Amino acid sequence: MKQLSLLLPDGTPLPQTDFGSVPPGTAAPSRPLLLRNTGDEPLTGIRARVENASTENGEYTVTVQGVTLTGDWTPLPDLAPGQDLLALESWITPAGLTVTGVDSGLLHVEHHR
Secondary structure: OOOEEEEOOOOOEOOOOOOOOOOOOEEOOOEEEEEEEOOOOOEOOOEEEEEEOOOOOOEEEEEEOOEEOOOOOEEOOOEOOOOEEEEEEEEEEOOOOOOOOOOOEEEEEEOOO
16 A cells, blocks of 8 residues: 655644734744554655745745755655654745744645555
């Protein structure tokens, strides 16, 4: 079976992320995540992208193996069963904002079936 899981470094399932209030001109501390092949077959054709509701009042950022994801699909290395890729997620609020509000971003990951 092919299965890709998004996990915390201790192997527990990833809860929804809430970075709380991130003041203008700062970034929330990065949180490490693992993209792990939890199936029993190799995963190929893995790719990921980030989708932001808006970048005017903040931006959800993700790097995987040191590569910063954008809104375009980015190819990632294949994974054998049990292997994982290190991802770091954060939130950046641009300087100069006088009002901040609730915003959101999504990490999309897919692989060949």
